[in-house]
Amino acid sequence: MKPNATAWMDQLKRMTPRAKQYLLLLVLGSVFMGIVFGSVFLWENQTPMLPQAKVEQQTMRNIAAPGAHVDPRDVWMTQSSQQLRDMEATIDALRTKLNEVELHQQKDTPEQVSGFFGFKDRETEPEPVTETLPPPPIQALPQPYAMDTQSELLPPPIMGSEQKKPGIAVFEVSQVSVSNDPETASKNTTYIPSGSFMRSVLLGGLDAPTGGQAQNNPMPVLLRVQNDAFLPNQYRGKLKECFMIGSAYGDISSERAYSRLESLSCTLRNGKSIDIPVKGYIVGEDGKTGMRGRLVSKRGQAIANALMAGVLSGAGRGLQQSAMFIGASPLGAVGAIRGGTRQQFQAGIGAGIGRSLDRISNYYLNLADQMFPILEIDAGRVVEIVLTKGVEIDLGVAESTGFVPTVRNVPGRFANNG
Structure with missing residues (x-):
């Protein structure tokens, strides 16, 4: 065997690479065909047992207890429909009882109300006739008849109440003393109507955000009133040197920053401070709503x-x-x-x-x-503040000279209006 094996090895070494590939292909093909024929042979031997096994399996499946073929979904649907019918019957019964109760209340209400107030319907029972005095010798005027007609429309007096006799009421007028106590003294208030405007200056710069949630989260703005407020009919309100707080956001399409007023704060001469909410907006130097700014985008x-x-x-x-x-x-x-x-x-x-x-x-x-674009607004810009809703200012003690923001008129066409 060894010389033959050595000869085969020498002959294999002398073969070309293509001959080696052919030899390897022949060997692999032979092995593959052997596996295929062996598998077919085994499959043919096991084929006659398959029908018998299938018949036995089918015979075992046919044996089942009564009610096994009932679908659970059908059972659930039947139970649900029965429950719905019961609920509908209960609702109908409750609705019927409710209608009976409402009808009973409607029948009993007029009697209960008339018994509670102590009188009955005049259409069903006439009023009792009271004693009347003999007529006077002078012919009566028609006024008593009108009064009697009007008295018939009034309800009868409640039992147990005393009727007041006619007479002359006497009132005593006394002079009220003015107290110097701030707590007991009368209060002085002034009202700034809507549409009033005043000139203000922007104390701090502003970088108004645009886009995103800028309107829901605006930037604060601080303003100082430079002149007295202009009221309707050429009246002036002394709000000079008061401060205002607003909130502003930017609009990229118009390149303007829009601001809404939130509060007004003033200090009186007596040291008392006023801080009230206000509603209004800012008008720029060009007379348009909002302030024009520089658009900056990074x-x-x-x-x-x-x-x-x-x-x-x-x-x-x-x-x-x-x-x-x-x-x-x-x-x-x-x-x-x-x-x-x-x-x-x-x-x-x-x-x-x-x-x-x-x-x-x-x-x-x-x-x-x-990153959203912003609108840069410089400090020191002079703008106009317009109130969109009137505001009432409580000035505390009503003194002749004790407060700054009072309303005064200006000589002019409407100066003498009351």
Whole structure:
């Protein structure tokens, strides 16, 4: 056996690579055909047992207890329909009882009310006739008849109450003394009607946000009143040097900051402070609602950074792909790194640069989404404040000279109006 095996090995070594492939293919084909024929032989031997097993299995399935073929869903639907019918019957019974109770209450209410107040309906029972005095010798005027007619419309007096006799009421007028106590002294209030306006100055600058939730979260604004308020009919209200607080937000389409007033605060000469809520808006120097500002947007820089990071990320991915090749195989396209350590190092650097710069690009894009344009408003701008709702100011003690924000008239056409 050894010389034959050695000869076979020598002959196999002398064969060409193509002859070796053919020999290997022949051996594998022979093995495959042997497996196929063996499987077919075994399958044919086991085929006659299959029908008997199926018949036995079917015979066992046919044996079942009574009621096994009832679908649980049908049972549930039957029970649910019965419950619904019971509920409908209960509701109908309750509705009938409720109607009976309401009808009974409607019948009993008039009698109970008449018994409670102590009188009955005059249409069903006439009033008792009272004794009348003999007529006077002089003919009576028609006025008593009118009074009697009017008295018939009034309800009868309640039993137990004393009727007041006619007479002359006497009132004593006394002079009320004025007290110097602030707690007992009369209060003085003044009213600033809607539509009144006043000139004010913006004490602090403003960066009004635009877009997003800017209207729900406005920025505060501090204003100082420079002149007295202009009231209707050429009246003036002394609100000079008072402070006002407002809230403002920006509108990117009109490039204006719109503000709403929230509170008014003043200090009287006697040291008392006033802080009341007000409603109004701000008019700019050009006579339009709102204040024009400078539109500032920083999204451009963030988008440019994202673009630069994206370009560099693509360059890193190209460096990674240059060190790899794609080969075809029976399983599909397969990528692998060509060459040795140098190409592997190049592919690793390219992959790291591409992934890191891709994340940086996404960061700048998210930052650009969160950045909204703003409107810059400088401090010291002179604006007009208009009240959209009248406000009543409590000035405390009514003294001749004890408060600043009082209403006074200005000589003019309407100066003498009451």
